[in-house]
Every structure is written in C-alpha cells, then in structure tokens.
Amino acid sequence: MQGIWTTERIREAEGRAFAVTPEGELMRRASFGLSVQIADFLEDHTGSVSGRRVVLLVGSGDNGGDALWAGAFLRRRGVAVTAILLNPAKAHAKGLQALKRAGGRAVPAADGPQWIAKADVVVDGIVGISASGSLRPDAARLVELVEAPIVAVDLPSGVDPDTGAVDGPAVQAAKTVTFGALKPVHALAPVHCGEVVLVDIGLELSDPDLRRLDIVDVAAAWPVPGPDDDKYSQGVVGIAAGSATYPGAAVLAAGSAVRATSGLVRYAGHAADVVRGQWPEIIATGTVADAGRVQAWSVGPGIGTGSEGRDVLRYVLGQGVPVCADADATTIIAKNPDVLDARDPDTPLVLTPHAGEYERLMGHKPGPDRVTAAREAAKKYDAVVLLKGHCTVIAAPDGRVAINTPRGAWLATAGSGDVLSGLVGALLAAGLDPWLAAAAAANVHSLAGAIAAQNAPTSASGLVHAIPEAIRSIRSLTS
Ligand SMILES: NC(=O)C1=CN([C@@H]2O[C@H](COP(=O)(O)OP(=O)(O)OC[C@H]3O[C@@H](n4cnc5c(N)ncnc54)[C@H](O)[C@@H]3O)[C@@H](O)[C@H]2O)[C@@H](O)CC1
Numbered sequence: 091m092q093g094i095w096t097t098e099r100i101r102e103a104e105g106r107a108f109a110v111t112p113e114g115e116l117m118r119r120a121s122f123g124l125s126v127q128i129a130d131f132l133e134d135h136t137g138s139v140s141g142r143r144v145v146l147l148v149g150s151g152d153n154g155g156d157a158l159w160a161g162a163f164l165r166r167r168g169v170a171v172t173a174i175l176l177n178p179a180k181a182h183a184k185g186l187q188a189l190k191r192a193g194g195r196a197v198p199a200a201d202g203p204q205w206i207a208k209a210d211v212v213v214d215g216i217v218g219i220s221a222s223g224s225l226r227p228d229a230a231r232l233v234e235l236v237e238a239p240i241v242a243v244d245l246p247s248g249v250d251p252d253t254g255a256v257d258g259p260a261v262q263a264a265k266t267v268t269f270g271a272l273k274p275v276h277a278l279a280p281v282h283c284g285e286v287v288l289v290d291i292g293l294e295l296s297d298p299d300l301r302r303l304d305i306v307d308v309a310a311a312w313p314v315p316g317p318d319d320d321k322y323s324q325g326v327v328g329i330a331a332g333s334a335t336y337p338g339a340a341v342l343a344a345g346s347a348v349r350a351t352s353g354l355v356r357y358a359g360h361a362a363d364v365v366r367g368q369w370p371e372i373i374a375t376g377t378v379a380d381a382g383r384v385q386a387w388s389v390g391p392g393i394g395t396g397s398e399g400r401d402v403l404r405y406v407l408g409q410g411v412p413v414c415a416d417a418d419a420t421t422i423i424a425k426n427p428d429v430l431d432a433r434d435p436d437t438p439l440v441l442t443p444h445a446g447e448y449e450r451l452m453g454h455k456p457g458p459d460r461v462t463a464a465r466e467a468a469k470k471y472d473a474v475v476l477l478k479g480h481c482t483v484i485a486a487p488d489g490r491v492a493i494n495t496p497r498g499a500w501l502a503t504a505g506s507g508d509v510l511s512g513l514v515g516a517l518l519a520a521g522l523d524p525w526l527a528a529a530a531a532a533n534v535h536s537l538a539g540a541i542a543a544q545n546a547p548t549s550a551s552g553l554v555h556a557i558p559e560a561i562r563s564i565r566s567l568t569s
C-alpha cells in the first residue's frame with residue numbers, strides 16, 4: 091500500500107529532519123531531484139535538454155525556493171532558465187542568488203507573458219504545502235497564458251494540499267514532483283497532478299493517514315481457490331437486488347459477483363427468472379428467507395424504498411453475516427434508521443453512498459473534504475463507508491482510509507454502482523476484511539471500467555464482462 095500523509099504530519103517530519111541535517115540540505119535534495127525530473131520531462135517531450143527554455147513561476151515561500159534551486163541545477167545542463175517572481179521582495183533569497191550565479195534570469199510578473207510564450211516547460215513553484223485557497227489573481231493571470239506543459243513543484247498550486255479540493259483557478263500539471271512522501275492532493279486530485287513522481291529526501295514517517303491500494307495489494311487480497319477449495323469454501327454471496335419491473339440492477343449485481351470470485355452466488359428477489367436466464371450458475375429464489383445459507387449479503391440496488399425493501403434489508407441485517415448496503419438500501423437506512431436495530435453490533439456493514447445518498451445519511455453534503463466526510467459517516471454508522479465520486483474514499487470506523495484514484499471517468503455510467511456492490515459482496519463472502527474488500531472492489535471496478543471502455547463509452551454490462559480481464563491483468567503484473 092502506498093502511504094499518504096497530511097501536510098501537518100509532513101511538517102512534523104520535516105521539523106525532525108531539519109534538526110539532524112545541515113542547513114539547506116533538505117531543499118538541496120528536493121531541488122536536485124526536481125531538476126532531474128524536469129530534465130527527464132524535457133528530454134521526453136522535446137528530445138533534448140540543453141538549449142531548451144524553462145520558465146519558473148516563483149511564489150513567496152520554499153516551494154519557490156525549490157524551483158529556483160532546480161533552475162540553477164538546470165543551467166548546468168545548458169537549459170535557459172527564466173524565473174518570474176510573483177513577489178520579488180519575498181522570493182527565496184538563496185535560491186534566487188544561486189539561479190543568478192548560474193546564469194539564470196529573474197523578471198517581475200509584469201514581464202512574465204513574453205517569457206511564458208517562449209517556454210518549452212513551465213515550472214509551478216507558486217505555492218506548496220502551505221497553500222490555502224485557489225490561485226491569487228496575479229498568478230492566475232500568468233498561469234492562464236501557459237500553453238507549454240507544466241511541471242508542478244510538490245503539488246499543483248491552487249489545489250488544496252489536504253483535500254484535493256479546487257474552488258477557483260488552479261494549475262493543471264502534466265507532472266508533479268513531490269518530496270518525502272505523498273500528500274492527500276496526489277491521490278485526491280489526479281487530474282490536476284498529472285504523473286506524480288516522489289523524490290526521497292529522507293523524511294521518516296510512521297503510520298500513514300491515508301492509503302492507496304496498489305495492484306500488489308489487490309492481487310494479494312483477491313481470493314484465489316486452492317486445491318482443497320470447493321464452491322462453498324470460497325464464499326457464498328447472496329444478492330438481494332432488482333425488482334420485476336427493474337430486473338437490470340439484479341442482473342448486473344449478481345453477474346458481477348459471479349465474475350469476481352469462483353464462490354457460489356445466490357439471488358433472492360422478484361427478478362429471479364431474468365437473473366437465472368442471464369446467469370445459469372446462480373441459484374435464484376423469490377425471497378431472502380428462501381435463499382439458503384450465505385456468508386455475506388449484498389443488498390439494495392433496485393429493491394425500492396418501500397416497506398418490502400425495508401423488510402428485505404431488516405432480514406439480511408439480522409443474519410449475522412457481513413452486509414454491503416447499496417443504493418436503495420442506503421436511502422432506507424437514512425429514512426428509517428431503526429432498520430439497523432436488526433443488526434448485531436458485530437455484523438460488518440459496508441455502505442456505498444454517492445454524494446446524494448451521503449447527504450441523506452448524514453443530513454449534510456460531503457463538502458470539499460471528502461476524507462473527513464467519509465470518516466464521519468463511518469463513525470456514525472459503525473460501518474465501512476465507500477464514498478463514491480471521481481476519487482472513491484473508503485473509510486473504516488477504526489479510522490483507516492483508502493483512496494481509489496480512478497483510471498479515467500468512463501465508470502460514470504448507469505448501473506456501474508450495481509456492479510460495484512456485487513464485487514464488494516463477493517469479497518465479503520470470501521472473508522476479506524470489509525475495508526479491504528471495499529477498497530479492492532473499487533480498484534478492480536475502476537480497472538474493469540478502463541478495460542471495457544478503451545477510450546470509448548462503455549456500459550455496466552461491459553464492465554461486468556471486463557472483471558475477469560481486470561483481475562487477470564492485476565495478477566499477471568504481480569506474479
Ligand atoms: N520544509 C521542508 O523541509 C522542505 C520544504 N520544501 C518545499 O517547501 C514547500 C513549503 O514551503 P513554505 O512552507 O515556505 O510555503 P509555500 O511555498 O507552500 O507557500 C508560501 C506562502 O505562500 C502564501 N500562500 C498561501 N496560499 C497561497 C495561494 N493560494 N496563492 C499564493 N500564495 C499563497 C502563504 O503566505 C505561504 O506561506 C513545500 O511544498 C516544498 O516545495 C522542500 O524544499 C523540501 C524541504
């Protein structure tokens with residue numbers, strides 16, 4: 091798992107590192123690594139380093155200092171470097187001296203446009219981890235003129251470092267070079283960060299605040315049958331979804347569970363005939379009470395929010411097995427919290443709200459700080475909360491948070507959530523820790539979306555069919 095640390099934790103670690111390293115050493119490590127990455131970027135995008143033109147946008151703190159020092163290193167490789175100083179009086183003094191000594195130029199913001207027009211690469215050293223709010227107007231005016239690709243120093247300026255929120259003008263980088271550790275912005279604002287490269291500057295950090303599953307974790311977590319396994323030992327998942335009028339949600343959720351693992355899938359609900367017709371391997375019955383034993387339930391898509399849906403939800407919550415409650419099930423919980431009385435306190439629960447369902451569950455919108463929002467809901471409901479959005483945030487009641495950074499936006503299609511609920515259910519039935527089950531499901535879901543889409547629109551059915559390919563590719567990359 092990739093660890094992610096809040097800016098507060100980074101600052102503490104930097105404080106400890108400062109105390110045991112010579113003055114300026116951390117910035118030297120950071121800016122040298124940055125210069126190497128900028129040179130690589132120039133090479134990749136223009137075919138050369140020497141003779142290229144780099145423009146630095148320099149703010150008033152150490153982020154600008156990193157950019158200035160990196161400019162000095164790039165001068166040694168024959169790059170023409172011009173620093174545009176947004177606040178000349180506050181520019182990092184030693185960095186500025188170093189750049190000038192190395193033959194670089196520094197100009198005020200008013201002279202910026204002509205240099206920006208000639209740049210091969212623009213480096214964003216406007217603001218780093220001390221950022222608050224979006225770009226100030228003077229910086230925003232210059233950034234708007236940039237047509238060359240941007241390499242961001244530490245993070246794209248204008249994006250909130252701890253929440254990834256953007257509420258005004260912000261830098262859209264092609265590459266972000268960060269130092270010491272990943273910060274939340276790198277997982278939560280992937281579109282603004284572009285490619286993220288981490289330069290080691292020797293920070294020592296303990297338990298991360300957030301995590302991002304990488305494919306090694308997903309491959310290790312995904313259930314693989316052994317020689318002694320049979321269809322029961324790999325987990326039996328029950329799907330309670332769909333209705334006679336809307337059987338689609340049932341077909342998608344149940345089909346997704348079929349494709350996710352080689353355990354058994356039971357279906358209970360009014361779409362039994364349609365589900366059986368689409369997936370002959372599923373044992374389908376009309377009611378949850380007739381479904382037989384399962385090791386986990388996935389409940390909700392298309393069950394409606396009326397009394398019948400409530401009864402179904404109450405029944406599955408009372409079975410003493412893990413439950414993934416999605417779609418209509420979250421709305422039922424929001425409107426009738428007493429259904430949760432049926433749940434034994436030890437029964438793991440996964441809730442999968444989108445922003446609207448979150449608002450129903452919590453009485454307020456998730457807001458820009460989606461990590462805190464998911465954590466609060468996880469605490470309130472003593473459940474794993476998978477908050478859907480461009481980046482999916484998965485919070486456990488014990489405080490663990492995983493971020494799933496998407497692979498494109500094709501997943502935003504009708505029925506996509508039904509597929510996710512089937513995946514979560516199958517993994518719960520296989521015995522995975524509910525937080526890991528939800529995070530691994532989100533990961534494979536987004537990969538299946540990318541595979542199904544291949545840069546063109548896909549459908550939820552396409553997603554279901556791409557699940558084995560997604561699992562195969564994850565396993566093949568790690569075995
Ligand atoms: N502290 C360290 O040990 C290291 C810090 N490094 C660099 O230092 C950066 C942090 O530097 P600083 O703490 O000096 O602060 P920043 O450079 O992040 O910000 C400087 C100042 O900009 C102002 N500001 C805040 N939001 C703004 C906005 N939206 N638009 C314009 N100005 C805004 C604030 O007054 C802030 O203090 C890191 O991001 C990293 O790039 C690296 O050199 C590695 C070592």
Ligand SMILES: [K+]
Binds near residue numbers: 153215242245246
């Ligand atoms: K920056």
